Amino acid sequence: MTTVAAYAAPAAKAPLERTTVERRPVGEHDVLIEIKFAGICHSDIHQAREGWGEAIFPMVPGHEIAGVVSEVGSAVTKFAVGDRVGVGCMVDSCRECENCKAGLEQYCAEGMTGTYNAIDRNGEPTYGGYSTHIVVDEAYTVRIPEGLALDEAAPLLCAGITTYSPLKHWNAGPGKKVAVLGMGGLGHLGVKIAHALGAEVTVLSQSLRKKDDGLKLGADHYYATSDPKTFEDLRGTFDLILSTVSAPLDLDAFLALLKTDGAFVNVGAPEEPVSLNLFSVIGGRKTLAGSSIGGIPETQEMLDFCAEHGFGAEIELISASEINEAYERVLASDVRYRFVIDTATI
Amino acid sequence: MTTVAAYAAPAAKAPLERTTVERRPVGEHDVLIEIKFAGICHSDIHQAREGWGEAIFPMVPGHEIAGVVSEVGSAVTKFAVGDRVGVGCMVDSCRECENCKAGLEQYCAEGMTGTYNAIDRNGEPTYGGYSTHIVVDEAYTVRIPEGLALDEAAPLLCAGITTYSPLKHWNAGPGKKVAVLGMGGLGHLGVKIAHALGAEVTVLSQSLRKKDDGLKLGADHYYATSDPKTFEDLRGTFDLILSTVSAPLDLDAFLALLKTDGAFVNVGAPEEPVSLNLFSVIGGRKTLAGSSIGGIPETQEMLDFCAEHGFGAEIELISASEINEAYERVLASDVRYRFVIDTATI
Numbered sequence: 001m002t003t004v005a006a007y008a009a010p011a012a013k014a015p016l017e018r019t020t021v022e023r024r025p026v027g028e029h030d031v032l033i034e035i036k037f038a039g040i041c042h043s044d045i046h047q048a049r050e051g052w053g054e055a056i057f058p059m060v061p062g063h064e065i066a067g068v069v070s071e072v073g074s075a076v077t078k079f080a081v082g083d084r085v086g087v088g089c090m091v092d093s094c095r096e097c098e099n100c101k102a103g104l105e106q107y108c109a110e111g112m113t114g115t116y117n118a119i120d121r122n123g124e125p126t127y128g129g130y131s132t133h134i135v136v137d138e139a140y141t142v143r144i145p146e147g148l149a150l151d152e153a154a155p156l157l158c159a160g161i162t163t164y165s166p167l168k169h170w171n172a173g174p175g176k177k178v179a180v181l182g183m184g185g186l187g188h189l190g191v192k193i194a195h196a197l198g199a200e201v202t203v204l205s206q207s208l209r210k211k212d213d214g215l216k217l218g219a220d221h222y223y224a225t226s227d228p229k230t231f232e233d234l235r236g237t238f239d240l241i242l243s244t245v246s247a248p249l250d251l252d253a254f255l256a257l258l259k260t261d262g263a264f265v266n267v268g269a270p271e272e273p274v275s276l277n278l279f280s281v282i283g284g285r286k287t288l289a290g291s292s293i294g295g296i297p298e299t300q301e302m303l304d305f306c307a308e309h310g311f312g313a314e315i316e317l318i319s320a321s322e323i324n325e326a327y328e329r330v331l332a333s334d335v336r337y338r339f340v341i342d343t344a345t346i
Numbered sequence: 347m348t349t350v351a352a353y354a355a356p357a358a359k360a361p362l363e364r365t366t367v368e369r370r371p372v373g374e375h376d377v378l379i380e381i382k383f384a385g386i387c388h389s390d391i392h393q394a395r396e397g398w399g400e401a402i403f404p405m406v407p408g409h410e411i412a413g414v415v416s417e418v419g420s421a422v423t424k425f426a427v428g429d430r431v432g433v434g435c436m437v438d439s440c441r442e443c444e445n446c447k448a449g450l451e452q453y454c455a456e457g458m459t460g461t462y463n464a465i466d467r468n469g470e471p472t473y474g475g476y477s478t479h480i481v482v483d484e485a486y487t488v489r490i491p492e493g494l495a496l497d498e499a500a501p502l503l504c505a506g507i508t509t510y511s512p513l514k515h516w517n518a519g520p521g522k523k524v525a526v527l528g529m530g531g532l533g534h535l536g537v538k539i540a541h542a543l544g545a546e547v548t549v550l551s552q553s554l555r556k557k558d559d560g561l562k563l564g565a566d567h568y569y570a571t572s573d574p575k576t577f578e579d580l581r582g583t584f585d586l587i588l589s590t591v592s593a594p595l596d597l598d599a600f601l602a603l604l605k606t607d608g609a610f611v612n613v614g615a616p617e618e619p620v621s622l623n624l625f626s627v628i629g630g631r632k633t634l635a636g637s638s639i640g641g642i643p644e645t646q647e648m649l650d651f652c653a654e655h656g657f658g659a660e661i662e663l664i665s666a667s668e669i670n671e672a673y674e675r676v677l678a679s680d681v682r683y684r685f686v687i688d689t690a691t692i
Binding site: 098236270274 | 444445453455512598606609612613615616619621622623624626627628629630631632633634635636637638
């Protein structure tokens with residue numbers, strides 16, 4: 001076991017503070033990663049504050065991890081010391097079920113093992129990326145291509161794959177009208193990726209405050225959802241709406257913005273149930289769907305795609321001592337567009 | 347104008363009674379149909395009682411119409427006097443929009459013209475099939491193949507196409523596990539059609555009361571949704587659940603019965619909004635969707651499919667004087683499986 005520095009929430013809703021956690025010995029299939037950067041995801045806050053149900057404490061959040069391999073197990077074949085690597089939302093799964101075999105480990109029949117706030121397959125709690133080091137099976141580690149800065153790559157491991165996977169699955173591309181709902185950590189990457197995939201991209205944001213940024217990142221159009229006229233003007237417009245917001249939504253109003261056979265796909269998740277009139281999907285044969293991150297092969301594909309198109313996330317780099325303040329700013333939507341912790345400051 | 351006999355609701359929630367309505371003169375593209383049989387659809391009751399919102403009275407319900415052509419307009423090419431024909435839920439649409447051109451007239455951008463409870467494109471109210479005759483544009487009339495009895499064919503015009511279209515669209519067929527939720531007018535046809543398409547079919551019904559019928563109609567399995575064990579046993583089982591019920595549902599419980607990438611498709615429609623936890627679709631990338639009847643070409647395809655497979659609906663033939671009683675029995679789920687009015691009794 002190795003003792004490493006970390007930032008942890010000692011209990012639900014408590015501020016995060018500096019502490020240490022134990023990392024397991026490097027097993028034969030493991031890599032030891034010196035974490036360089038860790039993104040702050042809205043779901044870190046949901047979990048640290050038990051908004052999504054009971055959680056495990058102390059909690060070291062962080063599932064947007066970018067770093068460098070500093071040790072490899074004896075049977076490791078994919079990575080060598082010095083390689084630039086990333087770890088996302090999961091560090092294991094059953095590896096046996098239909099979904100795992102299909103590279104959809106995030107939908108593992110037994111449930112994937114979360115990078116933090118989970119109990120791993122040896123019965124030990126997992127601790128995430130707000131830390132200096134982590135030990136991860138190489139099968140759940142991906143390569144960060146040269147050309148992607150590690151700090152800008154970190155948020156791709158959750159926010160990037162969470163938007164890339166449904167955009168690909170629901171065929172965002174040339175000739176398709178795609179709306180990205182919410183212009184935050186997930187949304188701004190949704191815009192970049194949908195644009196890079198060749199779709200015509202519209203941002204639907206609460207206000208026009210971030211319009212200049214949205215257009216710069218690749219959006220073709222930008223509308224405020226606080227303006228009722230938006231819902232008149234855009235009626236029946238989109239093939240796909242990717243919803244990145246975790247606030248409660250008037251789903252019926254957004255479903256009306258879809259074309260026949262259009263899909264409204266949720267990657268953000270409100271803590272409370274939503275209300276829906278089923279006529280909103282019956283008229284126009286519409287789909288309300290969801291998507292959760294992406295599998296390991298697709299996460300690698302996404303990183304390669306972003307490197308090829310020359311973009312990572314838009315970030316604000318912070319030191320570890322600023323984490324609690326950053327949480328408040330995330331809740332206030334006051335971040336452009338992802339906080340990334342410089343783990344050298346832990 | 348021709349005066350014809352009909353059964354109509356004079357006002358919302360009032361009993362239906364015998365009356366007469368005017369049918370327009372037979373236009374050059376019209377056929378005059380001598381109606382032989384008209385099915386009673388649950389949505390007739392929803393509309394006659396204003397459960398789906400304000401309606402037009404007097405109302406002659408009926409959009410499951412089977413009959414024989416008795417006169418054709420000068421420009422009619424598809425039909426001749428004596429042809430066996432059917433009319434479903436729509437009698438017109440804009441014919442110009444993308445959906446109309448694609449044979450998806452039910453999703454017409456301007457809205458299809460309903461067979462009853464609608465105002466047609468000349469500003470006149472439409473009256474449905476609980477009547478002796480109807481005048482319909484040949485473009486919205488379909489052929490009932492020889493080998494399908496007219497009385498058993500009538501319910502196919504709504505209940506048949508409403509289940510056939512989504513079963514085809516969501517790829518019910520060999521190797522697919524399909525559940526049909528609800529074993530009523532729609533559901534029993536869903537079972538027959540899904541079975542004929544080659545899928546492995548499970549009925550999910552409130553009780554096991556109709557189990558023998560379900561298995562006889564082609565179901566491989568039959569479960570009661572009133573039994574909590576059903577939801578444990580069938581977790582993660584289905585590629586597709588076709589929901590034909592219009593009662594409020596615990597959607598989250600049913601979404602848990604889907605496989606990864608599975609779809610829960612609503613063709614029944616509760617009058618009230620439903621509640622949904624979006625995590626139910628995010629986990630497993632699931633789809634909650636809807637579907638509304640089918641277009642004219644697909645309605646013809648469905649009739650040909652049913653004739654080829656040698657089945658129509660299971661019906662209880664009634665006389666017009668029994669309509670009000672039949673409505674009560676439909677609401678009590680006391681019909682096996684569709685009431686069909688013998689219009690000779692009007």
